[in-house]
Structures are given as C-alpha cells and as structure tokens.
Amino acid sequence: MKTFESTIRPVKGDIIDDPGFDARFHNGYEVVKVTINYETNECYVSLHPLASNLEEICINDYIDKLAANEWRIVSKEELLTY
Template identity: 65%
Template sequence: MKIHLILFASSDTEQKSAAMVKSFDSDIRPVQGDIIDDPGFDAGFHNGYEVVKVTINYESEECLVSLSPLAIEVQEIKLETYVEKLLTYGWRELSNQEFAQ
C-alpha cells in the first residue's frame, strides 16, 4: 500500500506555513496514536509526530496519514530551516492544488 505522511508546520511570527508530504510503499499501516519517526525530524526540536488521522482508499491502495501539526514558535528553529531539513530527507512541499484535494 502507498503511504502518504502529511505534516503541517506553521509560524505565526513569520506569517508562514507549509504542508509537507512523504510517500512510500509499506505493508505496515499506521493507526491513530502511533508515533512516527523520520530522519527529517530534528531530534533537537521534535523526535516524532503522533498520527492524528488515517484515511484509507482501498480502490487506489493509498493511505493518507495526518501527523500532529508543528507550531514553530514552540520550537527554537525557523520554519524555512525545518522545511529545508525535511526536503533533504525525501519530503516535498504540497502544492496548493494538491492541498485542495
């Protein structure tokens, strides 16, 4: 099954936000309450994200996994820096068109 991890990050002080996604094939399907770890998550700021919602489409064999949002003000890192780190580890930013679907 194709798994799509979705992470929302925002910064009120910077007036910016980003919706990030990382996709991969897996036989393991996350469930609400699981903690997802990824090398793109900076251990100094966040060492895992809780799964808050799972949506399964059996017809397309896809699973959308929404992770708890990240509020940058709580962390000591700029949004742009965090997004760059995620991009380095295979995440990509969702386009406005993808986000609207």
C-alpha cells in the same frame, strides 16, 4: 508530504519517526488521521499539526532538512484532492 511503500498501517496515536524530523524544532509526530483508499491501494496518514514550541533551529533550516529527506511542500489545492 512524503510518499513511500510500506506493509505497516499506522493507527491514530502512533508516533512516526523519520530522518527528516528534528527534535530541536518539534515535540513529536503523532498520527491523528488515517485515510484508506482501497480503489487506488493508498493509505494517507495525517500527523498532528506542526507546533513550534521547541523552536531551537530556524524554520527554513528545518524545511531544508525535510526536503533533503524526501519531504515536499504541497499546495492547499493539492491537499484537497486527497
């Protein structure tokens, strides 16, 4: 999960780019769901599940790269609260 402020509202089918993503591990980051919470002024964007069909680097190296770019691992319980 990564949190940031933006004036752009993604829509299903958009491709998200981020410095934490690595083309050597995954083939794209397509938006599959957008949930807007007007009460909290938040927009949650769900990406296509990770499919490691281009696994040219170790998953642990990839997770380290994501973490270095402000992505974080969340628990299943935390995901259910969104």
